Amino acid sequence: MKLLVVEDDERIAEALAEDLTEQNYAVEVAYDGEAGWGLLQAFTYDLVLLDVMLPKMDGIELCQRLRAHGQSMPVLMLTARDTITDKVLGLDAGADDYVIKPCALEELSARIRALLRRGSTTAPPVLEWADLQLDPNTCEVTYQEQSLSLTPKEYSLLELFLRNQRRVFSRAQILEHLWAFEVLPEEDTVKAHIKGLRHKLKSAGASPDLIETVYGFGYRLKQDP
Known part of the structure; x- marks a missing residue:
């Protein structure tokens, strides 16, 4: 946010x-x-x-x-x-x-x-997607009740997807949402954070493509979790 x-x-x-x-x-x-x-x-x-x-x-x-x-x-x-x-x-x-x-x-x-x-009238206090949960009040993320240790940017990236569950975000849009304009990195930084987040989700038992690539457009939560 x-x-x-x-x-x-x-x-x-x-x-x-x-x-x-x-x-x-x-x-x-x-x-x-x-x-x-x-x-x-x-x-x-x-x-x-x-x-x-x-x-x-x-x-x-x-x-x-x-x-x-x-x-x-x-x-x-x-x-x-x-x-x-x-x-x-x-x-x-x-x-x-x-x-x-x-x-x-x-x-x-x-x-x-x-x-x-x-x-966001549709967003509950705890954000959920299948077995994945993110609590904005405590900044705690779990998958099948297993706690995930995320970096601040990985957490923010996951929160962005969970608050906009059917939206596709390009790398440029992710940069605009998650970084201050004075410190905008290269778009490859987004790719690296996506990779790290996918790895941690997979290690917790989630599908490796829970965050899917929509080729030519960007990334989103997999629509059939």
């Missing part, structure tokens, strides 16, 4: 990015509203963490512009101002939730997970 943090306080932004990255999210950061808007026009995100008080374009205007352009990803507002008026302004602008700074990272993470679940 790919998140955008728009926060002008570099200390807070870096702390959020570090914590969310440890939870297997791909995180990008913008330090003002205009930079955030530029990234939102260029890339696809699963959720936006948006500070209200931003230079160049404040969070309220950015959220309004986001919704006016038909973008529907969840928006979680962050603000140091704890008044009913500020909350109403944020929610009326199109935000899905509102958190007062400072807040516990555990609470923020739980709110993010709740919004991501809400954004």
